[in-house]
Each structure stands twice: as structure tokens, then as C-alpha cells.
Amino acid sequence: MGNNYFLLGALVTPLVGAIVALVFARSNRIQRIIGVVAGIIAWVFCSALLIEIHSSGIQTYALGNWRPPYGIVLVADTFGGLFAFMVTSIMIGGLLYTLHSHDKCMTYPAFMPLFLLMEVGLVGAMLTGDLFTLFVFMELMVLASVSLTAISDDQYGLEAALKYILISSMGTLFLLLGIAAMYATFGTLNMAEIAQTLLTGERPFLAPASAIMLLCAFLLKSAVFPFHFWQPDFHTTAPTPISAMLSSIVVKVGVYGIIRLVTLLFIEEAPLLERWLSTLGIIGIVFGSLGALRTYNAKRMLAYSTFAQIGFILVGIGWGEPLALIGAIVYAFNHAFIKSSLLMLMGVVSSYTKIKSANFADISGIGGKMPASVGWLLLIGGLSLAGVPPLNGFISKLALIQGGVHRGDWPNLIIMVAAGILTVIYMIRAWQRIFQQKALPDTAETKSEGDSLLAPFLLICICLLLGTVLAEPLIQLTMETVRQLGDPRIYISAVNLPA
Amino acid sequence: MTELLFALSIGLLFGIGVFQLLRRDLIKAAIGFAILFSAINLFFVAAGAFEGEFAPYVSNVEAGRQTSDPLIQALILTAIVVSFGSFSLVLGFVNIISRRYNTIDSNDLNKLKH
Numbered sequence: 001m002g003n004n005y006f007l008l009g010a011l012v013t014p015l016v017g018a019i020v021a022l023v024f025a026r027s028n029r030i031q032r033i034i035g036v037v038a039g040i041i042a043w044v045f046c047s048a049l050l051i052e053i054h055s056s057g058i059q060t061y062a063l064g065n066w067r068p069p070y071g072i073v074l075v076a077d078t079f080g081g082l083f084a085f086m087v088t089s090i091m092i093g094g095l096l097y098t099l100h101s102h103d104k105c106m107t108y109p110a111f112m113p114l115f116l117l118m119e120v121g122l123v124g125a126m127l128t129g130d131l132f133t134l135f136v137f138m139e140l141m142v143l144a145s146v147s148l149t150a151i152s153d154d155q156y157g158l159e160a161a162l163k164y165i166l167i168s169s170m171g172t173l174f175l176l177l178g179i180a181a182m183y184a185t186f187g188t189l190n191m192a193e194i195a196q197t198l199l200t201g202e203r204p205f206l207a208p209a210s211a212i213m214l215l216c217a218f219l220l221k222s223a224v225f226p227f228h229f230w231q232p233d234f235h236t237t238a239p240t241p242i243s244a245m246l247s248s249i250v251v252k253v254g255v256y257g258i259i260r261l262v263t264l265l266f267i268e269e270a271p272l273l274e275r276w277l278s279t280l281g282i283i284g285i286v287f288g289s290l291g292a293l294r295t296y297n298a299k300r301m302l303a304y305s306t307f308a309q310i311g312f313i314l315v316g317i318g319w320g321e322p323l324a325l326i327g328a329i330v331y332a333f334n335h336a337f338i339k340s341s342l343l344m345l346m347g348v349v350s351s352y353t354k355i356k357s358a359n360f361a362d363i364s365g366i367g368g369k370m371p372a373s374v375g376w377l378l379l380i381g382g383l384s385l386a387g388v389p390p391l392n393g394f395i396s397k398l399a400l401i402q403g404g405v406h407r408g409d410w411p412n413l414i415i416m417v418a419a420g421i422l423t424v425i426y427m428i429r430a431w432q433r434i435f436q437q438k439a440l441p442d443t444a445e446t447k448s449e450g451d452s453l454l455a456p457f458l459l460i461c462i463c464l465l466l467g468t469v470l471a472e473p474l475i476q477l478t479m480e481t482v483r484q485l486g487d488p489r490i491y492i493s494a495v496n497l498p499a
Numbered sequence: 500m501t502e503l504l505f506a507l508s509i510g511l512l513f514g515i516g517v518f519q520l521l522r523r524d525l526i527k528a529a530i531g532f533a534i535l536f537s538a539i540n541l542f543f544v545a546a547g548a549f550e551g552e553f554a555p556y557v558s559n560v561e562a563g564r565q566t567s568d569p570l571i572q573a574l575i576l577t578a579i580v581v582s583f584g585s586f587s588l589v590l591g592f593v594n595i596i597s598r599r600y601n602t603i604d605s606n607d608l609n610k611l612k613h
Contacts, residue, residue, distance in 0.1 A: 135581075155599070
């Protein structure tokens, strides 16, 4: 199979964009435009890639024309292609938001290059077929996002960034340790080759240990229960477009890794890992929903809600059935769009206050000062998150619950539905506090102009489309994905290892 | 014998690194971070150090003798670059924190706790 240059394009475009943006460090305006253009080109490459995968199977690109297993190979199966498509789509939203934002941190010359490097890390992690390259891309993503949070307008961004880099480096260490153990036992880091060895039923000494280490690293990246404590701080203090990316697509890298782990590499150990995943997921759902109910800050509420939503996805993976996996992937896809638009809307709301605060005490009752469309969009987004038809949140909940009913796991299903009701409560309550209440005496001073609504408006439109017209194609594509994930031999044969 | 030494030193470095990382002093924590990465790099070396008798890519290897694995060294170089990058980023953060909050005690950095 020949090299597919769309794969390389999706990866290299943001990288080139970052370098070109550094060249134009003097002009902030040009930097932002370069960012948007690079984001759109990367999206076009990813869409073309997805169409190609759909029509002619898994696509590969051997870097430097070194054939596997000697060279690094980029692999895009439907799963990787779908996730890369999701990442680039939401990235365009984030880049558009920076066009009309008044945050001071966005005027720094390093902001746009770092933002684009984060996209390189995200896309690369989802398209690579090599474990070590996965580590490098994940580390690129972490370093870029940490730096972006550290330069945030929020004065506590630095504290959150330090906290996260120390914790995430522990995760990185375990990832590296797991990779080293993999290399020591298999003598290769090509995922297809490792999968080929594991498929024969052979279990070298260190293989289960490295499975656990990789799982822990991925759980930490997506902020699942025992490793979650950095997440609300980090996601709250980041600049608005960055926190929208962190809470929607950066946490999905961990989900991506976990799905790869249980469907491609460690299929025999999968039931054991999955039992853990559903337990941790349920804890995340309960904890996250309750945390979102009682928190003092609107962005923090959404961060806790991400914690709960990742729990839903993990429970879906943990059920370990094709039907539930379809639900989990659809859920991950839809959640990215809903959460990024909601966080951007909260960013717009807080940009109308002079101190740029999203504390409920500061933003209660300031809804009258801003266009009515903000309120409507926030209401639609909130209902979508809670899973009200005909929005896309409903489609994903429906797909997931169908998987659970098929599995017959009633206790967890009841908890999940109850958490859905909690979602309605906290979203509606936040909306009422901002748009229905009268301004309190200690409500913050407002400005007449805030950030542009363009990016969240587009994302909400996509949410509406995903809930209606595009729901059927998405489910079809996910079914194809899960069919492909169900048989690792398809992936292995596509990488074209020498016999 | 060397293998045992390797194992012992990796374990020791890991222990020291984790202990330092959990210190309240942020500079000590940053140094613990660097030590932990050294431990991992050493583990990586150990994964490929004991096979082969010759350096890879040298011309005068006797026939039938095995060369050592070059890939390990390439991987470690990359890992060292990544760890160095994150280490310098942590030190930079500690530097700015010391000026912005007037402390490098992690117990005093609790403004985000509510």
C-alpha cells in the first residue's frame, strides 16, 4: 500500500503554521490569521483522509520511506481518522475564538505557535502507529498546554500549570516506563508488530505490567478518578479558547489510548482492565456531577462536568461490547463539540465583566448587559449536555444506554440516568443565575463589549446538526469504526509488516 | 553483576526522585523531577545494554559476533531532550512563582483551593 500524503499534511500543516507564526511575531493580527488558515487546511486534510479511509480502508504513511518495523509509520484507521477529524474541527473553533478576543495573553507572540503545536501533538498522537512517537506527541501536547495555561490572564494560572506539569510528568514517567518495558520484551515499538505478537497468545514477563503502566498514564491524561485532582484547577484557569480545547479534546487523547489498549494490544487482558474502567468511570460520574453542583465558578462547573462525562465514556468502554463501544465513541465525539462550545460561551459571559471572572458571585444577573443570543446559545448547549432531544447529547446518551441495556448492567445505568438529571439541574441553575436573576450589589462591573460569539455559535450549530441531520452518518461511521476495532488483524495487515 | 548494579541504582534513583518530588520546597521538587527522569533513562539503557558485544555501525566487527541495539540509544536521546525541556519549563515556572507569589513553599500555593 502506498503512502497517503493526507496523513502527513494533517500533521505538518499546523507545525508549519507554528513556525510561520513565529516569523511574524511582530504582528499579532497576521499570527492569528495564519493560525486560522493552518487550522482550516489541517481540517481539510483530515476530512479528505476520513473520506479516503471510508472508501479504501486503513491508510498509512512510512516516514522517510523507511518501511516498518524499522521506520516510524503513521497509521490512520477509521477510529484514529475520526478522532483526528474531531480534533481538527474543534481546533478551528478555538482558533476562530482568538480572532476577536480581548485577553492580554493572546497578544503574546508565543501564544499562536504554542496553540498550533498543541494541535500537532493532538493530531500526531491520534495518527501515529508507534508507541514512542505517541509518547513524544503527548508530551508536546502537555508542554504546549501547560505553557499556555501559565501565561493565562488568570493570576492563578501559573499555580495550576505547575501543579499539572508535576503530576503529568509522573504520568509521562509511567508511560515511558511502560514503553521501555514493552521494548525490553518485544524488541519493537511498532503497535502493529506488538499486537501481532500478543495475538499469538504469547505473554512475555513484562507485558501485563506495561499494560497497567500505560493504562495509568492514559487515565491520568484524561483525568479519571484517582488522578483527577489537577483537572478543575487546570481547566478553569486556562485562557478561554485553551480551556475549551483542554476540556473537550485533550482529555480525549487518554480515551483514545485506552480504546487502543483494550482493542488492539491487550485483548486477552481487556476484561480485567474493563472492570476497573467501569468502576472508575462510575466514581467519576458521581463525583463529577456532585462537584459541578456545588462549585462557585461557572468554568469550574464545566470542568467538573467533563470529569463526569469522561466517566460516561469509560463506563461505555468498560462494558466491553461492540454496541457499548459505539456508544462510547459517539459520546466522546459529541461531548467534544458540546463542551468546547459551552466553555467558550462561559468565556464570552466572563469577558463582559471588567475583571474577567467566571465566579457565580460576579456574573449573577449580568445577562441583561449582553446580547440575548448568548443566553439562548448557553441554554441550547446546556440542554444538549444534559441529553435533551433533539440535540446531539441525546443521541450520544441514547447510543450509550442502548449498549448498557444490551449488557444488562442495571445498577450502573440507574446511576448514569440520575447523573443526567443532575446535569440538567446544574446547567439550568447556572443559566438562571446569569440570565434570570437581577444583578446583585456585589456583581462585578460590566463592559459594553465582550468576545465574539462566532466560534461558539458555529460549534452550537454543529451540535444541532449532529443531533439531527448528521446523527445517522455519525452512527454509521462509528459502527464501521467498531467493526474495524473488533478485529485487530485488519490493523496489523494494513501496516504491512514484513513476514 | 552489572545487571544487579543497574537494578539497584535504578531503584535508588527512583526512590530519591519520588521523595524529592514530594518535598514542599519547589526547587527540590524540580530536582526530584530531573532525578526521576534519569532513573527512567537508565531503565531504558538497561533494556538494551546487555545484548551484543560491539558498538553498532562500526566496520571491524568479527563475523558471527553480535552488535548492540542502536535504537535504544536513539530513543534515550529523544527522551533526554523531552525531559530536559520539561525540566527547564518547571524551573521557569518556579522562578516566576517565586516572584509573583513571594514563596516557593508548595503549602503556601493554595489559592486555588476552595
